[in-house]
Amino acid sequence: MKHNLIEEFHLDQVKFVNFLRTIESGHSDNPYHNATHVADVVQSMHCLLVKGGVGKFVGKLEILAGLLASCIHDFEHRGFNNDFLVKTQDDWAIDSNDKSPNESHHLSSSFRILRQPECNFLHQMPQAQQAHLRKLVIDMVMATDMGEHMAIVSKLKSDLQKRLENPDDDIGSDPPDALKTLILQGAIKVADIGHLYADHEVHIQWSERLEEEMWRQGDVEKQREMKAERADQERWISFLMDREKPGVTKSQPGFVDFVVRPLFDTWCACFPESKVLLERIDRNYEYWKSKEKEHHDNKA
Template sequence: MDDGSGCRPCSVLCMPIQSSHNEMVGVIQLVDKLDGQTFNETDEKILEAFAIFAGIGIRNTKIFENTVKVIAKRQVALEVLSYHTSVSTAEVRKIQSFEIPPAQSYQLLDYGFSDFVLNDDDTIKACIRMFVDLQLLERFHINYEVFCRWILTVKKNYRNVTYHNWRHAFNVAQTMYCVLLRGHMKTMLSDLEVLALLVGCLCHDLDHRGTNNQFQIKTMSPLAQLYSMSTMEHHHFDQCMMILNTTGNNILSELSQTEYRQILHLLEHAILATDLSIYFKYRTSFFKVIEAENVDWNQVENKELLRGMMMTVCDIAAISKPWEIQKEVAHLLASEFFEQGDLEKTVLNVEPVDMLNRDKKDQLPSMQLGFIDSICMPVYKAFAKLNQELIPLLEGCQQNRDRWAMLAATNQLQASEGGKNGMKIEEDDGRKKCIDHSTESTQVPAGR
């Protein structure tokens, strides 16, 4: 009762607030009467009447909140249904007829893999190859027709946004495949965990709208009314489950009840782990585990940390790609950010942060440095220490950091001299053109 002020209460009256179902939903506490007298039976009866009134109020508030959520869910469902289409039988049969090339044909086991030269059919074939090579279809008795329909449905549930689209999800899955096989991380995981991670990678940005969680909250979107934390990530998981529960798409139908419950937990954990706020929350604990000796990776907490950090490693893997790929992807992501910034200016009438501000596009190199130093390098260093087979990711990240640092320095020098910045995004006949003045080269991003 002592709040640290030195004042000691002389009289206290405390009473529970109960709902109509006799559930305690709160507590009322009165301390010291103004006239200095102690609380009496009359006070108790008055407070009891107020507690009943408060209980009704709290109940009505909860009913209202639930109603708002139901309405928001309906709005989201209608929005999704109006946007997405179902997969036809002809499309499924076309995929079933494909001959699936070996991993070497697509360089799927290369950390420097690029999807720029692949068409959409190639990406589907490559996905099938990943699941086949990891023996997931055989291990979990996944029907091939159902699997083909599921992949096509997942692909169709990605919107045609600039960066967070099907191609991004495909690249994240490829990195996970590479980490599991070439990086030998598969030996540290169960088959069920491997399945959850690969499915999670393909589904981790389902129905992304090209705007981040903060935008959903600022605009008070239906999604933000459903989820106040990890808003988009919860929606991605919901979409993943919606697809799995759609007729002809349940690739998990042959799992036992125990395995099914486990993989739902693993899938949710994997997709939510792609929220960078979750990464920042748990990375210190992960780094401590990495530094420890004789780590038991079968311990539940350690394994969850490992899977979550693996999702982050794969989600940001574009930062470790060869420079020409990294530069192009960075501009695609920046373009999507600027599109959100434009919306914030017009819809919210606010000035966006530098990262989203098109007027600050010349600061891209310095912003990339901040992203690498605060997010990428720490986690890649940790995984390089965990497994030397993952060192190429760290090396690629470091090489790109050096290039961005050079461009940032060039920009700063030219700015101080009153010259033009070293890298900027220009428009040429509707195409985004990346111009790197420091090397006098021009790169036009391939269609994605």
């Protein structure tokens, strides 16, 4: 490995392979949340560490945490969002007390596999180091819950961007642990929506995959005749999940404007090496804007 993590932490290579194979086999054949998506997130995390400016602020243990969190961040994902799991009182929601049921399950199930003797590639690592690694991974995977999105963007602005822009506040090559954690949380969020800065055709394909997965949840909601928590108690299908109405591919400009751009504007202000990602997002954004204009022109 380019990061020399196996040598650095005396990782058991056979058990490491067993762990990765078990994790890979635990990914469902969802249109979007599948093993290919996870591999893309791992690759994006690697690029952010090596070329995106993140590597200069973190050490080897944080690099291991970043790659490990990327590997497990969607383990056993079933294609339903957290809101659905909570509303249906799914076992994952019950187990997590409604707190990020997807992310909580990805973590707990992955760490159970890591406890298996044949998969515990960390068994030679000191316990204190293992505990710190576990905390980092938990903090990162929990950050992939989109419900935490704006809070993390806000923290990136207040705790990282302002410090980096202040010439008197040199955080150097060894920032505090809390800041390292925040950087890693931002990195996995950037990696997790990597299709937005992929080549145009790839971006279109994965946008359509996400749309189909969301529509499938809407199909299940129809079958369950789920009720809205409103006074009139009308039947409902979650926003953008009714395949009889426009889906996520029709809402991309708004998603970029209000969700994606605040994250990437802040991220690229902190890590100028990553500006190419924002340029690619802008190119894909222009495509969706043109499609939106075509739709309005045709209606007119």
